[in-house]
Amino acid sequence: MTFLPSQIILILAILLFILYVFRVRTLLMDRMIYMFLVSGGIICILFPDLSTAIANMVGIGRGADLIFYLFVIFSLFNHVGLVSHVKRLERQLTDLTRAIAVGQPLRAGPEAGGPSDSRSHHGSAGARRG
């Protein structure tokens, strides 16, 4: 089976994408790539024949097909960035919730704010309800 240049390029692009996502990502690079892709989109709108020309060079029939493939990659890339951001927010939320939980116990050990022997049922004021 002989491979079209377009297939090789697309597969390479996907592999590079995966490599980037799991190893090299930074917020700055994400944004630079994003701007690059958006610029590319704008250029394709301004010069519609450009996409067809490039498509033909790599063995894809129509410019629209090339744009479609690039859009799929762009979408995946965008998605990964968002998922990553959400995970970061979840980590922050977890840390914050934990800090509040530990710092403001509903019922602390006898020495307020510190873990200690909580077997004592006597003499501890606070939320004790019998």
Place this chain on the structure above:
Amino acid sequence: MGSTETWVVVPAYNEGPVIKAVLYQLVELGYNVVVVDDGSSDDTALQAASTGVVVLQHACNLGQGAAIQTGIAYALRSPDTRYIVTFDSDGQHSAQEIERLIEPLRAGQADVILGSRFRHPGGVVNITPQKRLLLKLATLFTRLTTGLQVTDTHNGLRAFSAAAAARITIQQNRMAHASEILAKIAEQKLRYAEVPITVTYTAYSVAKGQAMVNSINIVWDMMTGKLR
């Protein structure tokens, strides 16, 4: 039994009806207990506080893994803490069996002791065949991916030395924490051992328990765990 060196962490979510009874088992045996109420919508936290134990509350529901980690973080603040036990709040575990898990830690034979309901006959009461099969499959999967020779991979009754607990640091907030703990034991080459324990499925705990399809969520969480 029971001194400032052992902390029993009890994560709880909407266990108002049963948590007092569960906690009294522990309190009567003299254990230090920290209950972490994971954003319950019922009176779990107040019920727990009425037994005299330490009660922490999550302002929002994060998941059992997060609740356990909060309890561990609390226990580790004290330099006297040497052993940390995780214990379910739904009544499936037996407080009498905790000592069985701590003994080997005290003797220095392991860093983590995992309770197993499948090491001996009669370890499980009232389990459905489907659940048993699912747990067996999960065990097989864990053995293949981590290399750990365990018989029960999703058991909430475990004991850690303080040092081991500090090294594991649970990051999976939801139910994948059980898999994460095993993965980290393997990665960090902690010494582990299994001890037979009993798990009793009551109508209450079965109604509240995880649906078996939640295993899909666990696998998903584990796979996406590396994405930061």
